[in-house]
Amino acid sequence: MPIRARLALFASLLLLLSTVFLTAAAFYVAREIINDQINLRLSVIANDRQKLLLAYVSQQHERVALVASRTRLRQLLADYQSGTSQQEAMLTGTRKILLDALDSTEGFLTVSITDPDGIIVTSTDTSMLDRDVSDTGAFQNGREEAYFSPPFFDGLQWRSTVSAPATASDQTHLGVAIVAIKIDRMVVYMSDYQGLGKTGEVLVGIPDAQGQFGYLFPPRHDSQLQQGRLANDVAMKKAIEGTRDFFTAKDYRGSETLVASAPLGYRDWGMIAKIDTREALAPITRLANWLVAMGGLTLLIGLVFAYVVARRVARPIRELTRSANLMATGEVSSDSRAFQFANDEVGDLAMAFATMRTQLAQQHDRLTQQAMMDRRQRESVEQLTTELKSSLESEQRSRQNVEQLLQGIRTAVDTLATATQNLKSVAATQVRTIQNQLVGVTETGSTVAEVTAAAQQTSQHASQVEQSSREAASIGQTGRGSIEQAKEAMHGVQSQFEETVTHVLSLAQRAQEIGSIIAVVNDIAEQTNVLALNAAVEASRAGEAGRGFAVVATEVKRLAQQSKESAQEIHRILTKTIHATQTSIESAERGHGAITVASDVIDDAAATIDRLAAIINDAATNASRILASTAQQASAMTQIQQAMGGVEQSSNDAMQASQDCDRAVLDLDRLGQELKQLMGATKPAPIGATADAGVPIGEKEKPGNQPSKSATD
Structure with missing residues (x-):
């Protein structure tokens, strides 16, 4: 193989390896930068949603606790439970207080009070009187502290139940205040996909007693998964377990996504912010295509340049070799073609x-x-x-x-x-x-x-x-x-x-x-x-x-x-x-x-x-x-x-x-x-x-x- 071809081939291989290495390195670095940016963006969105949700839940807790802590209401319940007051008097007085709270508080649908055994003794909805709710989460969790029940859709609107304990002045347990509320603001918070592109979303997961969990609200791309149980959702499982992490996982659709997981900060609820990997890394894909095109163009230009340089470098050497071969055969006549190159060692x-x-x-x-x-x-x-x-x-x-x-x-x-x-x-x-x-x-x-x-x-x-x-x-x-x-x-x-x-x-x-x-x-x-x-x-x-x-x-x-x-x-x-x-x-x-x-x-x-x-x-x-x-x-x-x-x-x-x-x-x-x-x-x-x-x-x-x-x- 001629020396100019070997030089050109060597330079081309070196340029190819350099181009591949630089392209791979640029792709890797850009991918890491994009991942960091996506992690930061998802974390910021998740933190924002977390603060809004916690503020909303805390607000509802305070509103229901304020209703349960009304002095007149607690006095009527205490008198009724001690037998010093009749049921009719208790119903009349408490319904007036509850209706006043219902009218003065935006978003309340019904307000009910149970006795210590979980039987509704008063309510703004008379059809709920004497109903036993002792086996519900609202009663069981609301006996000790304020509790926000998982939302549900009643066919017309999204609603939830917020409960808080009602206690006497001597800390005697009088019952549980259970309020059905509209959660339109919460739905607006969870439906805000700004900054999440076409495939991104924020999901909140809640576990159950069997170790499975479901979504607090339906996902963006499948409205039928609210009541389902998704035990194989690794991202949500990590969030419920309290792990803050950023990783790649498959979602409920089987699509590969970039996920930022974190605990919600309320009980054992978890939150994830995710976006499809294809959409998130679309700039990287475009960058990779651009790098491949530029690498190919660079390789072509480098190949031409390497061939020209190799030919220019090999020309005097080739002439010297020809002259040496002629001298080896006995032809020593002067030939100046090989000696017209100067200013270098050759x-x-x-x-x-x-x-x-x-x-x-x-x-x-x-x-x-x-x-x-x-x-x-x-x-x-x-x-x-x-x-x-x-x-x-x-x-x-x-x-x-x-x-x-x-x-x-x-x-x-x-x-x-x-x-x-x-x-x-x-x-x-x-x-x-x-x-x-x-x-x-x-x-x-x-x-x-x-x-x-x-x-x-x-x-x-x-x-x-x-x-x-x-x-x-x-x-x-x-x-x-x-x-x-x-x-x-x-x-x-x-x-x-x-x-x-x-x-x-x-x-x-x-x-x-x-x-x-x-x-x-x-x-x-x-x-x-x-x-x-x-x-x-x-x-x-x-x-x-x-x-x-x-x-x-x-x-x-x-x-x-x-x-x-x-x-x-x-x-x-x-x-x-x-x-x-x-x-x-x-x-x-x-x-x-x-x-x-x-x-x-x-x-x-x-x-x-x-x-x-x-x-x-x-x-x-x-x-x-x-x-x-x-x-x-x-x-x-x-x-x-x-x-x-x-x-x-x-x-x-x-x-x-x-x-x-x-x-x-x-x-x-x-x-x-x-x-x-x-x-x-x-x-x-x-x-x-x-x-x-x-x-x-x-x-x-x-x-x-x-x-x-x-x-x-």
Whole structure:
């Protein structure tokens, strides 16, 4: 896989992991923030409903207790129970009091009084007289303290029963006051869904003796559940048990909801405020979709940017690799395409590599020219050697001729008496031949001298080639040192990058700690805001006396809002800082990957230079061998030159001998003439004797060419 593809893939994977991590982290943090906000909102709504309900129930308790504590009513009941008063008088007096209370108190439907045994003895509704209510919760719970019975719907309206004990001045139990009331305000409180969206609601649960429980009012989405028993409602069970919590649970519809549970504060009633998880986390869902879209777009942009950067980073490295491969195959000609990148470590490496390659190319050119000159000199030496061999063969043939001539002279001496004329001719021929041979030996000696000079020059060139090879090997070692320095520089840069990443990570950690502190400040501001809201509610209830406190609560709320806004502004700045820190970490990691790849390329270049140095060393060894061979050749040519000097000296000696022989032949010829004259004076010579004198030496053995007997004598 090309390095640019690997770099792009690495950067893409890193960007993908970063995007996924940041998206997941943002989703998680946003979900936690939304959960906290929902918890706060549900808790505030539940607290508000709790205060309203408790205030309403307490108000009804007070109203019914006020009716039961009327002095005239208690006196009439005490007289009736003690027997000092008749029932008619008691009914007349008590009904007047009860009707007055019914008319003067809004929301009362009927008012009844029981005796200590639970029998209604007086009532604004005469149909209820003498009814036994001893088994009802209103009577049983109202004997000791005021009691608000669970509401119910009578087909027309929502109503409830409130009871309170009626006691004499001596704390004697006289009975229970039971009042049926309309609870329209309570229904309005429980039907207020402001701030709860489309699925949120506040529910109040009441337990029964069997450990089950039902809802005080029908739920928002199912009006038939008021009388039902929902033992599997975990949220309401926790609220009835007195647990304050915020969690996720399934409601009566089977839908997953976010629930804030708390005890109502009245007997063992519980309250929950809930909202569907889907609706509550709808902003998170939209945020997740937006983050996924932005992450995909970021990934695409990052992929394109990573590919462009990787291609730009890998281009000089690819050119360096191509140049190194060409050098490995022996092609060291200059190529500047890989060396047009500067201002970074790769550019410095490329320039050093270019310098080394230029020097190697120049050295290669010098070696090539020197090799061509050596080849031409070898060809000249071979040609001269061939000519020398031809001259030596000619000289060998001449030597054989001389030997034959000497043999002929010996034969001629034996036949001196009869072959003086032939010897004279042969002596003249020998003189001319030796002169020609001497000329050839002289020319051969000159040629050998030139060949010797060429061999010495070849030896000098071979010595220069060897020196150039040694210089090339030294340059290769220098290039190796440059590569090592570049490698050390790259390692230094890599260490700096790692230290930078460590500092940036530490900065990101400090930013996260500041974010946690800001979250605490934001939470404190929210709680302060809630406290200010509650203080304002209490101040409004206090009326004129709480006006100053309301002003203080308003200022506290304004300060809490300013603290919240400041915390949000700090959080926004901190988010940008964390994002910039993360971007720096990503850039540093990409730079770290590029440096690692550049170090690998430097290692490959070092290996290539090592191989090139080995090749240059081999060339130096071969040049040394050529130098030794040329030295041997020059020594051999010197010996040949010395031998040719000996041959020339021998030829001069032979020439001198031939001249001496010629003089001797002349003397012999003269002597022969004198002998001939003497012989002629004594006896005329045969005709054939003179003719025999001109017979060539090579034909002396043929029949008819033998010297005559008279000549021999």
